[in-house]
Amino acid sequence: MRRRRRLPRILLNAATAVSVVLCVAMLALWIxxxxxxxxxxxxxxxxxxxxxxxxxxLMGARxxxxxxxxxxxxxxxxxxxxxxxLGPLMLNTVLDQAGFILKFDDPCPDALxxxxxxxxxxxxxxxxxxxxxxxxxxxxxTRARRAGHCPSCGYDLRATPARCPECGTVQARVTPP
Numbered sequence: 630m631r632r633r634r635r636l637p638r639i640l641l642n643a644a645t646a647v648s649v650v651l652c653v654a655m656l657a658l659w660i661x662x663x664x665x666x667x668x669x670x671x672x673x674x675x676x677x678x679x680x681x682x683x684x685x686x687l688m689g690a691r692x693x694x695x696x697x698x699x700x701x702x703x704x705x706x707x708x709x710x711x712x713x714x715l716g717p718l719m720l721n722t723v724l725d726q727a728g729f730i731l732k733f734d735d736p737c738p739d740a741l742x743x744x745x746x747x748x749x750x751x752x753x754x755x756x757x758x759x760x761x762x763x764x765x766x767x768x769x770x771t772r773a774r775r776a777g778h779c780p781s782c783g784y785d786l787r788a789t790p791a792r793c794p795e796c797g798t799v800q801a802r803v804t805p806p
Contacts, residue, residue, distance in 0.1 A: 645760050652756040659749035687747050694740040
């Protein structure tokens, strides 16, 4: 039974570590974005992708085009890609003001351009959700152990400190009530 619990814990620890590393990388990109605008892209036969970051914002786009024309759109849009702003939507919403933008452009009959913009702070915050959740769970478990509760199920052990009547876990050491 101990072996079954080990693999999910290892995977969750690895996911938490990767999340922290990605958050730190996002914070570094956020700082870098105020000095340098970076751009990365790929063009296939009928689609093209690119991502960029500048002035505190991550931007991504995808071109859905007719067969063979995505490469031409990619080549034409790359030099003219405005990294400073994708432009707000027609509605002046709270999300627009916070820096979240989703735009659909129809530059010609056989192509569709989808643009997305997200602030760096939102991406970094999303990457911190898993580590902060794990920290909150760990603090709650530690607090429960110190307060005389069962480490397995959280049952109050003040009446029976040697063994948990709820789950049957034998306590390694008896904690005073």
